[in-house]
Amino acid sequence: MSKIRVHVLAKEVGITSKELINKLNEMDIAVKNHMSTVDENTVGKIKKLYLPSNDSKKTSSNKKEIDNKNLADKKKSKESKKEKTTNNQKTKKDIDNKVRKDSQHDKKSGEQLKKSSSEDKKKPKNSDKSDVKKDIKKERTSTKKDFDEKKLPRRDLSKKKPKKKSKSQKRLEKKEVVTGDDTIVNLSMPITVKEFANELNVPLAQVITKLIGLGVMASQNEIIDEDTCILIADEFGKEVNIVQPEEEKSIEEEFGLDFEDKEFQLKPRPPVVTVMGHVDHGKTSLLDEIKKSHVRTSEAGGITQHIGAYTVNIDDKKVTFLDTPGHEAFTSMRLRGAQITDIAILVVAADDGVMPQTLEAISHAKSANVPIIVAINKIDKPSANIDRVKQELLENGLLAEDWGGDTIMVPVSAKTSEGIDELLEMILLEAEMLELKANPNRRAIGTIIEAKLDKGKGPMATVLVQKGTLRFGDNVVSGFSSGRIRAMTDDKNRTIKKAGPSMPAVILGLSDVPNAGDLIYAVEDEKVARTIADKNKESNRENRISLNNRVSLENLFDRIKEGEMKELNLVVKGDVKGSVEALIQSLLKLDNEEVKISVIHSGVGGINESDITLASASNAIVIGFNVRPNINALDLAREEDVDVRTYRVIYDIINDVEAAVKGMLAPTIVEEIMGRCEVRQTFKLPGNTIVAGVYVLSGKILRKSMVKVLRDDVVIHEGEIGSLKRFKDDVRELATGYEGGITIDNFNDIREGDLLESYVLKEIQRD
Numbered sequence: 157m158s159k160i161r162v163h164v165l166a167k168e169v170g171i172t173s174k175e176l177i178n179k180l181n182e183m184d185i186a187v188k189n190h191m192s193t194v195d196e197n198t199v200g201k202i203k204k205l206y207l208p209s210n211d212s213k214k215t216s217s218n219k220k221e222i223d224n225k226n227l228a229d230k231k232k233s234k235e236s237k238k239e240k241t242t243n244n245q246k247t248k249k250d251i252d253n254k255v256r257k258d259s260q261h262d263k264k265s266g267e268q269l270k271k272s273s274s275e276d277k278k279k280p281k282n283s284d285k286s287d288v289k290k291d292i293k294k295e296r297t298s299t300k301k302d303f304d305e306k307k308l309p310r311r312d313l314s315k316k317k318p319k320k321k322s323k324s325q326k327r328l329e330k331k332e333v334v335t336g337d338d339t340i341v342n343l344s345m346p347i348t349v350k351e352f353a354n355e356l357n358v359p360l361a362q363v364i365t366k367l368i369g370l371g372v373m374a375s376q377n378e379i380i381d382e383d384t385c386i387l388i389a390d391e392f393g394k395e396v397n398i399v400q401p402e403e404e405k406s407i408e409e410e411f412g413l414d415f416e417d418k419e420f421q422l423k424p425r426p427p428v429v430t431v432m433g434h435v436d437h438g439k440t441s442l443l444d445e446i447k448k449s450h451v452r453t454s455e456a457g458g459i460t461q462h463i464g465a466y467t468v469n470i471d472d473k474k475v476t477f478l479d480t481p482g483h484e485a486f487t488s489m490r491l492r493g494a495q496i497t498d499i500a501i502l503v504v505a506a507d508d509g510v511m512p513q514t515l516e517a518i519s520h521a522k523s524a525n526v527p528i529i530v531a532i533n534k535i536d537k538p539s540a541n542i543d544r545v546k547q548e549l550l551e552n553g554l555l556a557e558d559w560g561g562d563t564i565m566v567p568v569s570a571k572t573s574e575g576i577d578e579l580l581e582m583i584l585l586e587a588e589m590l591e592l593k594a595n596p597n598r599r600a601i602g603t604i605i606e607a608k609l610d611k612g613k614g615p616m617a618t619v620l621v622q623k624g625t626l627r628f629g630d631n632v633v634s635g636f637s638s639g640r641i642r643a644m645t646d647d648k649n650r651t652i653k654k655a656g657p658s659m660p661a662v663i664l665g666l667s668d669v670p671n672a673g674d675l676i677y678a679v680e681d682e683k684v685a686r687t688i689a690d691k692n693k694e695s696n697r698e699n700r701i702s703l704n705n706r707v708s709l710e711n712l713f714d715r716i717k718e719g720e721m722k723e724l725n726l727v728v729k730g731d732v733k734g735s736v737e738a739l740i741q742s743l744l745k746l747d748n749e750e751v752k753i754s755v756i757h758s759g760v761g762g763i764n765e766s767d768i769t770l771a772s773a774s775n776a777i778v779i780g781f782n783v784r785p786n787i788n789a790l791d792l793a794r795e796e797d798v799d800v801r802t803y804r805v806i807y808d809i810i811n812d813v814e815a816a817v818k819g820m821l822a823p824t825i826v827e828e829i830m831g832r833c834e835v836r837q838t839f840k841l842p843g844n845t846i847v848a849g850v851y852v853l854s855g856k857i858l859r860k861s862m863v864k865v866l867r868d869d870v871v872i873h874e875g876e877i878g879s880l881k882r883f884k885d886d887v888r889e890l891a892t893g894y895e896g897g898i899t900i901d902n903f904n905d906i907r908e909g910d911l912l913e914s915y916v917l918k919e920i921q922r923d
């Protein structure tokens with residue numbers, strides 16, 4: 157038998173919790189209040205004291221029977237209740253299932269995929285949880301006697317942070333429950349003492365007195381847990397019914413914006429391809445070459461406009477290329493939840509081989525689950541070495557098909573056109589394997605690829621249609637923006653009347669400039685479009701707040717415990733290859749049963765925006781060893797709430813991650829960055845001290861702060877500021893935009909172009 161709570165034991169032996177607490181204290185057994193636990197030994201002693209031994213056995217066996225019966229009855233009534241609810245919720249479930257299936261079927265439905273997959277993750281868990289909770293609650297509330305059932309799982313809700321609920325949610329909960337029985341009080345948690353007294357309809361003072369009687373010292377605005385409520389209500393002859401919050405419907409669900417298509421309605425659609433790779437490896441040249449050779453002469457009349465996407469014809473089959481430099485769009489779109497790419501083309505220059513951005517691209521595509529086709533470019537160059545590229549790719553997890561692997565690698569030259577046809581063929585082949593399909597005969601859903609405000613025409617948006625057909629005159633909504641399509645052009649700047657799945661189109665008529673990466677829906681009329689846009693505006697704040705669901709070392713353990721996290725994703729950056737590898741090896745050793753550690757990307761160099769985007773899209777933590785995030789990365793991390801940890805000692809990293817996984821992260825000292833300045837000049841003082849002439853780029857530099865010296869985002873020194881001057885005067889701080897002079901204690905190797913980061917140490921208390 158495990159430990160048992162005081163109030164449960166009190167019930168069992170038929171005395172009040174207060175009496176039991178007094179008794180235990182008399183026996184020198186320290187218990188604070190009714191929620192304290194006592195061990196088996198103590199339980200035995202108390203039972204001996206209060207229950208005659210024979211009777212006790214009888215009572216408990218009788219009680220077991222009663223409980224079993226109660227349980228069976230409850231099960232029955234629960235089942236019949238469940239049946240009712242199931243019927244009521246059938247329609248909703250159907251839609252949910254449809255959405256889910258749909259997203260499984262059609263991987264490419266961008267945000268839809270993310271939403272439904274996160275629903276998949278959330279829903280069963282929530283419902284399980286709420287079932288368990290309901291069971292517990294029923295056990296507790298059904299009869300007073302049931303209370304002594306110590307085998308029931310118990311949760312100490314007082315330890316759980318109360319989740320904030322919106323007013324509408326609360327209203328909804330209240331409306332839901334109509335019992336008609338005034339001995340039953342419906343409560344939605346969390347609840348304060350005052351709210352509880354109101355619900356019970358008894359004076360606050362009486363509730364507080366009863367609480368004191370139970371050893372709980374709580375003021376009117378303090379939150380009390382479920383167990384306490386049940387006990388107090390009981391004292392007033394009332395039963396508590398904890399009302400579970402209804403899952404709020406998303407706007408998409410509420411308006412039925414997406415639904416599953418029937419298999420027979422699905423038609424093959426062109427693949428959507430993104431070209432990625434290291435700078436100067438030939439992405440643009442390759443796309444230009446493809447465009448040049450595969451845009452039909454009949455289409456050539458139109459002037460190709462840059463709209464972020466275009467289609468080419470290969471053997472009468474279409475391929476849509478996302479025409480974005482680098483892989484930024486690919487990742488920032490994913491960041492917003494849209495996954496529109498079906499296939500990633502990884503361009504690697506045959507004379508240069510695998511470079512840092514090649515690796516980034518591989519990590520991005522892999523974490524997004526997008527198949528990669530490698531284009532080994534510049535094979536016309538004498539220095540080209542195809543096998544070397546293949547070897548390097550192999551070292552990074554991509555094994556060429558002709559070497560026995562499953563990654564298609566095509567040698568090409570954007571200059572001579574060699575291999576381009578084969579590359580396109582491979583794209584079509586891959587697309588065929590992926591069996592990409594969509595229903596063209598329904599209202600359109602697409603993703604905004606690019607959007608801008610045109611002075612003459614108003615908001616202009618490039619849409620990539622994913623399902624259905626977008627038509628001239630359609631009423632559409634995307635985020636806050638809604639409107640009626642009053643002009644539509646294709647990638648060749650020709651007016652079109654409609655665009656089907658995988659086709660890009662530029663539309664005019666939206667009220668505001670929408671966000672790239674957001675979904676756009678065609679809806680039945682203008683009013684619906686406007687209503688949805690308004691609702692989106694309203695819910696935007698809440699959505700931003702939901703970013704707080706991001707994983708961090710602080711909340712990791714809770715997330716693991718709650719079953720939300722099975723895998724901890726890490727992006728690892730360091731100053732040298734050797735230490736990054738050593739660090740990864742050590743981190744991977746921290747894998748345990750509860751959580752799998754996976755390094756989704758690693759590299760040498762400072763933490764950049766791409767690392768943050770990847771971390772954000774994959775809910776990862778960024779670990780930097782001897783490197784720092786650059787300013788843009790820092791801003792993005794703040795915006796996206798990505799946890800970025802930087803360290804100087806590998807041991808500290810391992811310790812922290814290990815402690816976080818085990819939920820034992822100690823109160824810690826963190827560095828709070830105050831500001832950054834750039835060294836524009838250096839001067840030598842008599843005595844050889846170097847003064848750095850600096851310009852403050854962001855925040856402020858404090859005289860009494862520590863400073864990190866960064867060279868190419870790598871920390872080369874850390875120490876205290878020796879002096880801080882503005883002109884000839886000593887100053888306490890230098891603000892953004894100001895110039896001044898800095899010396900650093902015990903460090904003289906300051907160079908022009910170095911960045912100095914001023915920071916203070918701050919203690920963070922964990923709860």
Ligand SMILES: Nc1nc2c(ncn2[C@@H]2O[C@H](COP(=O)(O)OP(=O)(O)OP(=O)(O)O)[C@@H](O)[C@H]2O)c(=O)[nH]1
Nearest residue numbers: 434435436437438439440441481533534569570571
């Ligand atoms: N010899 C040769 N040169 C090429 C080939 N492809 C591209 N180049 C050259 O390589 C340079 C970089 O090509 P880009 O197409 O601009 O490369 P990119 O990857 O788009 O570069 P960023 O957009 O800056 O990332 C240019 O000078 C091209 O002319 C090729 O197949 N052979």
